[in-house]
Structures are given as C-alpha cells and as structure tokens.
Amino acid sequence: MKTEFAFGDIVSVAGYENRIFYVDAWSEIKRTEEWGVSEYVEVELTDAINGEFLDAFETDLRLVCRKQFAEDYLLEYDETNYPEPTGVALHFADIFPTLPSVESVAEIGKGLKKVASVMAKKKAQDEVKQIDELLDEYNDYMRLHEAFGDVEYKTKADAVLTKLRREASE
Incomplete structure (x- = not known):
C-alpha cells in the first residue's frame, strides 16, 4: 500500500474546515473480518497552528503543501480566524501561564x-x-x-x- 503523503506535508482534513495539519505518521491497516478483507491507511496528524493531535483516514485528507514548502507557506498563512481546538487536548501554557520566579x-x-x-x-x-x-x-x-x-x-x-x-x- 502506498500513501500519497509524506512526513511533514501539510494537509487539510474533511470535517476540520479552515485548519491545517502536519503529517506525522501513518499505519497501513489490513483488517480481516468474516465477510472479507479491507485495507486502509490511518494517518496521525498535528495541527500546524495549535499543536492538537488528530487521527484520520487517508481518504479524508487533501494535500495543501509539500514538506519542502511548508515553512514558507506557514510564514504567509493568515491565522486571524483560525478555529479553536475541538478536542480536550491539554495546553500547558493555559495551565501554567507563567513559571514561578x-x-x-x-x-x-x-x-x-x-x-x-x-x-x-x-x-x-x-x-x-x-x-x-x-x-x-x-x-x-x-x-x-x-x-x-x-x-x-x-x-x-x-x-x-x-x-x-x-x-x-x-
């Protein structure tokens, strides 16, 4: 099974409109059940702006930018209306806004x-x-x-x- 994405590519995910993610890893799944065999790719992603983690199927992804152009793309990316994280991810900056002196x-x-x-x-x-x-x-x-x-x-x-x-x- 070959995936069309590479590590570090920036992608968008169906259901997470106006958000972009880095491709971190993927798993090639071959599932055997009573009525047949199915093969699919599950991709681990990290939100490029707020760091939230997400798992998605490869079929739900759309390429936004290849890894070699990702840095330049993010420098010009407009974050003003970027959606808040949807999960229950812990952000240490929220828990510990400032470290004690x-x-x-x-x-x-x-x-x-x-x-x-x-x-x-x-x-x-x-x-x-x-x-x-x-x-x-x-x-x-x-x-x-x-x-x-x-x-x-x-x-x-x-x-x-x-x-x-x-x-x-x-």
Whole structure:
C-alpha cells in the first residue's frame, strides 16, 4: 500500500474546515473480518497552528503543501480566524501561564524545610511522650506488685517493659 503523503506535508482534513495539519505518521491497516478483507491507511496528524493531535483516514485528507514548502507557506498563512481546538487536548501554557520566579521557589523551599523541621520535632516529642507513658505504666504495675505481691501485676509490668524495649529500639 502506498500513501500519497509524506512526513511533514501539510494537509487539510474533511470535517476540520479552515485548519491545517502536519503529517506525522501513518499505519497501513489490513483488517480481516468474516465477510472479507479491507485495507486502509490511518494517518496521525498535528495541527500546524495549535499543536492538537488528530487521527484520520487517508481518504479524508487533501494535500495543501509539500514538506519542502511548508515553512514558507506557514510564514504567509493568515491565522486571524483560525478555529479553536475541538478536542480536550491539554495546553500547558493555559495551565501554567507563567513559571514561578526563582525567588518564589526559594521561599517555598525555605517554608518546606521549616515545616519538615516542625514535623520532625513533633514526632520526637510524641515518641518521648509515649516512652514516658510506658515508664509510668511500668512503675505503677511494679508498685502494685510490691504492695500486694500479686503475680498478675508483675506479668503486666514485664509486658510493658517488653513494649518499652521495642519502642526504644525503633
């Protein structure tokens, strides 16, 4: 199968009036179905003005300009009434109209360091508090064991001591 278009040619597409596209790639499709075989060419295109992507059948294309003349053609092309993109393409210029300044990025970095420092201090305080609570619980069970001689208090104190060792090693 031979296509009449070359990479970089500018074409128009049926259904996309007043728009022009670059030919980026094509696929030669041979489709076999129960009732027969069909062959066709599917072409990948890029809008020459706004960069929107489009797939189309070769039969829907019409040559506007060959690749070697494309640059000159686009220099003289009138874009004043060019249609808006029809798809849901993302245009990063719309999402990020201006990039942040170096100074603002540096300020954000300082803020993140401060937040990380505060979070680290908070975590350390929480760990100290948890260990203090375990020590208090251990001491309470040991006092109860000494006061009443009950083995159950000694078992609970040993369990708290095991948990305390585990927490201290983490």
